[in-house]
Structure formats: C-alpha cells, structure tokens
Amino acid sequence: MPNFRLGDTIPNFCAETTQGRINFYEWQGNKWVVLFSHPKDFTPVCTSELSKIAFWEPYFSKRSTKFLAHSCDSLNDHLTWARDIVSYCKYLPKDELPFPIMADEDGHLAKFLDLLDANSDINRTSRPLYIIDPKHELRFSLHYPATTGRSPKEILRILESLQLCDRVPQVETPVDWKLGDKVFVKSEVKDGEVRRMFLKGVRNEYISHRGAIRSIEDYELF
Template sequence: MRLNTVIPNFEAQTTQGPIEFYKWQGNSWVVLFSHPADFTPVCTTELGRIAVHAPEFSKRNVKLLAHSCDALQDHVDWVNDIKSYCRDIPGDFPYPIISDHDRTLAVKLDMIDEENRKNPDFALTVRALYIISPDHRLRLSFLYPASTGRNVDEILRVIDSLQLVDRVPEIATPANWVPGDKVMILPTVPEEDLPKLFPGGVDKVTMPSGQVYVRTTTDY
C-alpha cells in the first residue's frame, strides 16, 4: 500500500452492522487499523486507548475503524473485555470493528505478515494503521510488529500535520513538531512570495553551505 494509493471500496460486517466503506467514510478522514487477534493483551490496550481518545479524533473529523480476522461474535465479546479493562471509555464503544474471518480484506489492503502470508493458519494481520483522507487516498501508514503497541498521541500528531499541510500547502512540519511549534517553509516557495504568504514573519537560518533553505514561521 503505497502513499496516495486510492483505498478500494469494500463491504464488510462490523460490530456496528454492515458498512460500505466509501459511503460510511463520507467526507471524513479515517484511521483504519488492524490487530493480530482478539483476546490478546497488547491489542486490548490499543483498542482501549484509541477508544478513550475517540473525542480527539472526532474533533479532527476523523472516523475510527478497526479490523481483525476473527469472527464477529468474538469481536462483540472482546469489546466487553476492553470496556472492563479500560474503565475510562465514555459511554458505548465508539467505533466499529470489521470481521474479516477469511482474510479477504486483509490481503487486499496488504495487512498480512510476509513470513506467513501463504499459511492461513498463521497468517495473522500485522499492526497496520492507515490514515485515509476524504478522497479515499492513503496519506500515511504505520506498520508495527505484533509485539509493539501503537502510540495514540503520535497518531493524533501526524493527523494534525497532514490536515495542516493540506490547508497550507507551502509548509511542512519538522521532526517532533506539535501544533503551535514553528513549521518549515518549503524550498520551492520563492523568496518574493514570503511577505504575502506569511505576513506575520519568517525566520531564516544561516547554514555553512551558504544556502538558505531552512525557513521557519509560526504564521499559519
């Protein structure tokens, strides 16, 4: 799944009823994430923490959609365990979990571990997480091994970055950026355009090479 790939439309059964992906997505962003199996400890913490942060995703116009190759009833039973373990989940469980028992969707979306992908008894989904923009394009992906849980704060941070640069295409966000920090102005932006684009000011960093390519601003 390369960046900017159009995610194919699909139909699926979920813990909140059947969905057709494009219709379900509407004009929202989507975080689609797979996990290796139900009733597993790391996955329980992941789905729980993402559920706790659901209001933060909603503020950003982001819908959440989990995926696993387990049966639908297992998902339903597991959700009860997740809610029991993560007691700070407000109200009902906030997002659907896809049941993909025959791995059709997992294969289509490239979520299968390479080592075991041809063995249906061991071909568990990796911790794939896809951030999908409203035009159905894959904008960012994380691929974690089964042994490593995700960082929800990082998921929110990169969504903030993606949405910001969509709004202000002349910038990019630097390492460790969080909202409110300085952003980088793209080298392709001509010097003469800076006052109009960033009237609040631009900082320029002098480099030993003599090239002025590090330009930053908080005016965005």
C-alpha cells in the same frame, strides 16, 4: 494481493462490523479514516491498544477523523471482546466502543487491503495502520510488529501534520513537531510568496549556500 503505496486510492469494500454492515466509501463520507488491524482479539497488547484508542477517539473526531479496526476474528468474538475493552478502559465517556471492528474470519479483507506480512498466517495480521483522506487516498502507512503496541498520540501528531500541510501547502513540519510548534516553509517557495502569505513574518534560522531554513509560527489548524 495489492501493494498499496502512499498516494494510492484505497478501493471500496464492504464489511460486517460491530456496528453493522458498512460500505466503506459511504461510511467514510467526507472524513479522514485511521484504518488499523490487530493480530487477535482477547490478547493483552491488543486490548491495551484498542482501549487507549477509544479514549483518544474524541480528539480524532474533532479533526474529522474516524477509526476503523480490523482483525481476522469472528463478529461474535469482536462483540464479546468489545465489552471487555470497555470494562478494561474504565474512562470512556460512554459505555461502548466508539468505533467499529471489522470481522474477517477467512482473511479476505486482510488480503484485499494488504494488511498481511510477507510470511503471515492468513488468520493473523501484525499491526498495520493506514491514514486515508476524504478522497480515499492513502496518506500514511506504518506496519508495527505484533509485539509492539501503537501510540494514539503519535498517530494524532501525524494526522495533524497531514491536515495542516493540506491546508497550507507551502509548509512542512520538522522533527518532533506537534501542533502549535513552528513549521518550516518549503525550500521551493519564493520569498515574495512567503511575505504575501505570512504577514507576521518569517524567521531565517539558518542560511547555507543552498538556501535558508525559514520558520513560521503564525498558523492555525483548528
């Protein structure tokens, strides 16, 4: 079983999904992917999660990002449950789930993609989530316990931070940052480079014996 760490390449795989069979690399194309697993179809927390993720999907699509769901359930169960999710959600722009769910009855994908807990039943994951960039690199990983539903709003915040820092590698995002808030200039970036890059100026918020906290607000992501 692999043990993926940030920076690792997620290997290619094929899967049967509610939207047909996919080859992951071909399906991903040049997009970012949020790949996430849930413990079991037809359960309360999972239904609430996927319905809310479906609602937030357009915000991620705007940021060139696809969702790919997984659980160790059958394709028939996924297809039936997807109709339940749409009915529960009520506020989807289209009367369908806007992302595929991978079927994995024997758990081989759960093993291959390192989605299982240490003591997990092979037929049930917890709530792992990966953010994978267009180069298939794992950029973010978080394992929620089965009892705790995920927040699409927080996942979007993380995605926006990753994409911003890719576009402007001289910056990083501080505590509780959200898109539009100030960002910090990395400590290793020289003042001369900062002045050339950020023409509207940089604010020195705090100066210590080891350097300054330099913040900027003149950036755009989308």
